[in-house]
Amino acid sequence: xxxxxxxxxxxxxxxxxxxxxxxxxxxxxxxxxxxxxxxxxxxxxxxxxxxxxxxxxxxxxxxxxxxxxxxxxxxxxxxxxxxxxxxxxxxxxxxxxxxxxxxxxxxxxxxxxxxxxxxxxxxxxxxxxxxxxxxxxxxxxxxxxxxxxxxxxxxxxxxxxxxxxxxxxxxxxxxxxxxxxxxxxxxxxxxxxxxxxxxxxxxxxxxxxxxxxxxxxxxxxxxxxxxxxxxxxxxxxxxxxxxxxxxxxxxxxxxxxxxxxxxxxxxxxxxxxxxxxxxx
Amino acid sequence: xxxxxxxxxxxxxxxxxxxxxxxxxxxxxxxxxxxxxxxxxxxxxxxxxxxxxxxxxxxxxxxxxxxxxxxxxxxxxxxxxxxxxxxxxxxxxxxxxxxxxxxxxxxxxxxxxxxxxxxxxxxxxxxxxxxxxxxxxxxxxxxxxxxxxxxxxxxxxxxxxxxxxxxxxxxxxxxxxxxxxxxxxxxxxxxxxxxxxxxxxxxxxxxxxxxxxxxxxxxxxxxxxxxx
Numbered sequence: 001x002x003x004x005x006x007x008x009x010x011x012x013x014x015x016x017x018x019x020x021x022x023x024x025x026x027x028x029x030x031x032x033x034x035x036x037x038x039x040x041x042x043x044x045x046x047x048x049x050x051x052x053x054x055x056x057x058x059x060x061x062x063x064x065x066x067x068x069x070x071x072x073x074x075x076x077x078x079x080x081x082x083x084x085x086x087x088x089x090x091x092x093x094x095x096x097x098x099x100x101x102x103x104x105x106x107x108x109x110x111x112x113x114x115x116x117x118x119x120x121x122x123x124x125x126x127x128x129x130x131x132x133x134x135x136x137x138x139x140x141x142x143x144x145x146x147x148x149x150x151x152x153x154x155x156x157x158x159x160x161x162x163x164x165x166x167x168x169x170x171x172x173x174x175x176x177x178x179x180x181x182x183x184x185x186x187x188x189x190x191x192x193x194x195x196x197x198x199x200x201x202x203x204x205x206x207x208x209x210x211x212x213x214x215x216x217x218x219x220x221x222x223x224x225x226x227x228x229x230x231x232x233x234x235x236x237x238x239x240x241x242x243x244x245x246x247x248x249x250x251x252x253x254x255x256x257x258x259x260x261x262x263x264x265x266x267x268x269x270x271x272x273x274x275x276x277x278x279x280x
Numbered sequence: 281x282x283x284x285x286x287x288x289x290x291x292x293x294x295x296x297x298x299x300x301x302x303x304x305x306x307x308x309x310x311x312x313x314x315x316x317x318x319x320x321x322x323x324x325x326x327x328x329x330x331x332x333x334x335x336x337x338x339x340x341x342x343x344x345x346x347x348x349x350x351x352x353x354x355x356x357x358x359x360x361x362x363x364x365x366x367x368x369x370x371x372x373x374x375x376x377x378x379x380x381x382x383x384x385x386x387x388x389x390x391x392x393x394x395x396x397x398x399x400x401x402x403x404x405x406x407x408x409x410x411x412x413x414x415x416x417x418x419x420x421x422x423x424x425x426x427x428x429x430x431x432x433x434x435x436x437x438x439x440x441x442x443x444x445x446x447x448x449x450x451x452x453x454x455x456x457x458x459x460x461x462x463x464x465x466x467x468x469x470x471x472x473x474x475x476x477x478x479x480x481x482x483x484x485x486x487x488x489x490x491x492x493x494x495x496x497x498x499x500x501x502x503x504x505x506x507x508x
Binding site for chain 1: 382388393428455468470
């Protein structure tokens, strides 16, 4: 049904309706029960996915739990940030509420996929998440993220840019399970939208010189802990074809790197995420 | 938009208050359940304009669909920059220039990867008023949102993992574009197409083709593309 909704919206020439926060909120409120219904064909379709060739169920469950870890960290960040007086720009509070709601829904989807595959979802207690990014040892490179708006936005940018790349890195690891593959791709673009939102706020609210897209391996911050989220983003070759100046067009190195977001593999992703988990 | 003439038979089918596009929406949704497939013989297909160029089959056909989409996106931003709407600011202009370069990068990559066998199209933006801020931005938003939705769906339809990876690399950038354009129309709007389950649903190739044909002088057909 959601698929039809988007087609209708595209067909209607009326995108205005989609853009009214009030309307979206109404949808979110009223559709709770319909969600359960929507999940039925999803579950049924997964019966076929279970008969997948290629990647084993265990491999896919492991991937889903890895993505779930990223969501736990983000969920705590948004929940904690919303408790702090005037940390988040009031003008954009409804967008932050939406981001938090989407994050929870992504967790729900991942957990459902894990359950359908017969696995058990990892649980990470909020108390075991160190948003400062120092493994629970105190201090940490993002220690000011819950007291300073710019530092919050930098951490949100890092987690969403990395999150989008982390999901992307797993899409082609679950090829044999089309249900999981579709779930990952359709969540992945939402992470990119969240990243664009965080980057916009850094520019609009703080005045930082930050674009909506990633340029080269730049983290767009002097916080060196952010850097590992941008490793590999300087790639200018796709499918063996050099994009810089391609076919005589003036595509610069910067543009060639911006035009494609690069995947992070699980080792790279864990290297980013595990610093936010209490390791003591 | 320009409507495509149908045969008499199809006129009857669509005369009962169901719009053509709506029908496609239903068809797309039901296709997954295995219904309607049998009744969708090629010669009956209501969206196949006479003389439309067939985009092909399998992974190559899907890459070709992506190639056509990128031609539309690049041509759109070229026209936008040649006919800047009243009130465009310096940052918006800078962003649109960069977005054009991104789309050119995508387009030329696909042109080369398809080894010159991709479908080269002529665009038709007569339905867009480039001097109007709202007309321009709303059409840019529609195209970008569709670009994301198309890439979100083809990922699942590709056979080769490297093609899945390529679609992903482009999709997140198009999502950044889409969100940026939506925010220009209405400040704070970054999540328009995100549905109640928190995801950005895909658009099947058949539905994508129907929408992109409104921006094309060279009509295309996706009837032989993977579509379920």
